[in-house]
Amino acid sequence: MLRGAALRVTRPRVAVLSAVHTHPHADTDSIIGAVRRNLPDVSHQAVYNTLHALTAAKLVRRIQPSGSVARYEARVGDNHHHIVCRTCGVIADVDCAVGEAPCLEASDDNGFSIDEAEVVFWGRCPGCS
Amino acid sequence: MLRGAALRVTRPRVAVLSAVHTHPHADTDSIIGAVRRNLPDVSHQAVYNTLHALTAAKLVRRIQPSGSVARYEARVGDNHHHIVCRTCGVIADVDCAVGEAPCLEASDDNGFSIDEAEVVFWGRCPGCS
DNA sequence: CGCCTAATCTTGACTGATTCCAGAATAGCG
DNA sequence: CGCTATTCTGGAATCAGTCAAGATTAGGCG
Numbered sequence: 170m171l172r173g174a175a176l177r178v179t180r181p182r183v184a185v186l187s188a189v190h191t192h193p194h195a196d197t198d199s200i201i202g203a204v205r206r207n208l209p210d211v212s213h214q215a216v217y218n219t220l221h222a223l224t225a226a227k228l229v230r231r232i233q234p235s236g237s238v239a240r241y242e243a244r245v246g247d248n249h250h251h252i253v254c255r256t257c258g259v260i261a262d263v264d265c266a267v268g269e270a271p272c273l274e275a276s277d278d279n280g281f282s283i284d285e286a287e288v289v290f291w292g293r294c295p296g297c298s
Numbered sequence: 299m300l301r302g303a304a305l306r307v308t309r310p311r312v313a314v315l316s317a318v319h320t321h322p323h324a325d326t327d328s329i330i331g332a333v334r335r336n337l338p339d340v341s342h343q344a345v346y347n348t349l350h351a352l353t354a355a356k357l358v359r360r361i362q363p364s365g366s367v368a369r370y371e372a373r374v375g376d377n378h379h380h381i382v383c384r385t386c387g388v389i390a391d392v393d394c395a396v397g398e399a400p401c402l403e404a405s406d407d408n409g410f411s412i413d414e415a416e417v418v419f420w421g422r423c424p425g426c427s
Numbered sequence: 428c429g430c431c432t433a434a435t436c437t438t439g440a441c442t443g444a445t446t447c448c449a450g451a452a453t454a455g456c457g
Numbered sequence: 458c459g460c461t462a463t464t465c466t467g468g469a470a471t472c473a474g475t476c477a478a479g480a481t482t483a484g485g486c487g
Contacts, residue, residue: 177454179464197444212466217445219464235362238444252410261408279390280424281381287418295409306434306483326473341437346474348435367473 174226181211185219189229190243194251194260197239234260234289250288256297263290303355310340314348318358319372323380323389326368363389363418379417385426392419 170186171178181204188203189195195203201216220241223229227246233239234253244262252261292298299315300307310333317332318324324332330345349370352358356375362368363382373391381390421427 177463179454181465210466214446214467215465222464231364233364235360235368239364252408252412254410255413261410263406263408277392278419278421279381279392281383281390281419281421282427283381283419283421284384285420287420289416289418290407290410290412291414291416292407292410292412298411308435308483310436339437343438343475344436351435 170228174228176222176226180208181215182219184208184211185216186223186228189241193242193244194232194240200241250290252290252292254294254297255291256293259294261294299357303357305351305355309337310344311348313337313340314345315352315357318352318370322371322373323361323369329370379419381419381421383423383426384420385422388423390423
């Protein structure tokens with residue numbers, strides 16, 4: 170995957186990419202922890218750098234609901250959204266309801282050229298409600 | 299408005315509420331600046347406290363697109379969303395395309411009880427594109 | 428109208444995620 | 458196998474936001 174994106178293959182990068190695959194919706198700190206289980210001496214900066222590089226290369230997606238720190242997931246390229254629990258903060262994936270690109274048309278785009286519509290559902294997870 | 303929400307009427311609160319009305323989508327720092335034009339000695343903490351109180355009372359709405367600091371607006375109670383410019387960060391309001399509560403139905407709610415669907419459009423504003 | 432008390436404000440320290448930087452290490456080309 | 462640009466390390470710095478203790482004040486009550 171890294172080579173396919175023209176990224177150099179380094180141990181930290183492999184470990185980060187793998188951690189994001191294993192822990193969907195994990196925040197940076199959890200990813201650092203997961204990476205260090207395999208490579209104990211990776212710097213936090215290397216993880217931050219790698220997450221940025223992977224995000225820019227579209228190998229991972231960065232999500233950040235209001236009030237949360239940055240989280241990452243490996244499911245990319247499809248049109249899926251998220252449900253966030255207001256109580257415990259867990260995130261679940263949701264496929265969009267209205268076909269492929271719901272809400273992609275704004276009623277009045279104010280002259281903006283829109284390239285993405287992001288939908289976040291808020292509520293309570295089964296455990297918290 | 300403050301009395302209507304059972305909030306004590308203080309100078310800082312009046313100034314903050316007024317600033318949010320005057321500067322839609324302003325971040326906390328801009329609001330502090332606007333407030334101090336009238337009341338130079340208001341502490342930043344008072345502004346933070348007030349914004350939390352006003353948000354809890356639903357007199358203002360807090361919005362925070364990925365990668366941005368918290369922003370506030372006074373337009374509440376309707377079902378409107380936002381367009382964010384990827385280049386300069388400006389935010390514009392959008393009424394929802396598909397009637398009153400578009401996208402409010404997730405295809406599979408994973409057992410969550412959903413109470414809100416938030417839509418953020420991303421693109422470029424006229425000036426940046 | 429003035430007192431009283433809980434709510435609010437001030438001041439200043441602190442936290443935690445993220446970024447910046449300079450020097451050391453290394454992936455991958457030739 | 459060596460070279461060079463990219464990446465990594467280690468540590469300091471930034472910045473939004475929070476915490477906490479003591480001073481101030483809004484507004485109910487007599």
